[in-house]
Amino acid sequence: MRQSMLLSKTRKEGPKDEVSKNANLLIRAGFVSKEMAGVYSFLPLGLRVMKKIEDIIRDEMNQIGGVEMKTSVIQNKEVWEKSNRWDDAVVDNWFKTKLKNGGEVGLSFTNEEAYANILKQYISSYKDLPMYPYDFKNIFRNEARSKSGILRGREFYWKALYSFSKDEAEHNEFYEKSKIAYKNVYNRVGLGDLTYITFASGGSFSKFSHEFQSITDAGEDTIYLDEKKKIAVNKEVYDDEILKELGLDKKDLVEKKAIEVGNIFSLGTRFSEPFDLKYKNEKGEEKLVIMGSYGIGLSRLMGTIVEILSDDKGIVWPVSVAPFKIHLIEITSDNLKVRENAELMYKKLTEEGIEVLYDDRDSRAGEKFNDSDLIGIPLRIVVSEKGMDAGTFEVKERKSGNVSALKENEMITFVKGY
């Protein structure tokens, strides 16, 4: 893509009403635009990152048997009354609105009811189970106070998968698989080293739920981490009895701030019961379906990546989620051959299937370099008169700052293998 066609522009200064690093950098670099507190629009750059994250999660979910669908945003009040989650006294962050005929509807703030209600139509036999539907969608929560940029929005983008299993054993087997899939996701988006599975409160159907917590001072959660065992305990369930049960020693635990970038939950029959979600087993007996939920906030994950993987110059995207792999920069000069060469290289790299952001703007080198650092694309390639005279292209890695001068074929090979 040509940078001149990118609708966003970089800014030297962040907006004064945005304190969080993630939103500050994302706004300055032109990835998102703030609509209001906790509500952000995703500009072309931001959307590209979001789609990369989405693709990684989709791949991991599909590998453990997930089937993608899309549940509606507008939700029927009656469905939520079944599980007693419509009343404002029970769930206080609904966005509710009215139909023309006076009927009340809500904007989905989670998906358990929607799935249980739909699956009721299609599950009747043990042959229909297990089933692992999921979707990516915008979720709405009327937060009393949204904060921390895109880490906690009133509207946010998430993936939610729900497992429908015949019994506890089948549920547990999938639950364990999901942990691995989740770990894979965090590895692939570049947060693997800092993201730990964390024991958290489990609700009425299991002792624990599991969160995935990325360590950073920007986090809102407090966890106690055993770095050797790679296990953490959320402050909310941190007591002597539980530590003993988990085989953890207080001496090995360090208090850390962290961002919850995902969670998995055993739901038991909490929702299958009110929805009368049952199946017939081999003997013709009716059994309640066992459910689990598995969530990842994609927008939060994106914000976490920015919080953790950035430096004083800007964002440092991992290749896996970067909006582009290469930032091709043409250094403007009177020598028209430089531009011709840059155009040619843009075409070649693009034809090789490499994602290139081509800075074709008529700006000075310094501005282009600063913008490039701010936007954070993994590799920067400079086409300049200097390089052309030497017959090389300058390749700079954003993460390390390492610079090398490579001949065209070397450069293309390097880039393809990067």
Add this chain to the structure above:
RNA sequence: CGGAGUGUAGUGUAACGGUAGCAUUCGUGCUUUGGGAGCAUGCGAUCCGGGUUCAAAUCCCGGCACUCCGACCA
């Protein structure tokens, strides 16, 4: 939802109750061209509604919005 604070060009900031200024961005022209260049010139703003006053960005009241702390949550 409790507490505190703040609303001025696209962005960042100034202005004692008395001419809304500066920087940057943007437009134009010339110069410049490897880390946010220079000169000239131009466009662009007081959150909304009331009130006090000869006069309100400034004081008062109400609303709305935003930020921070707390409570709550992916």
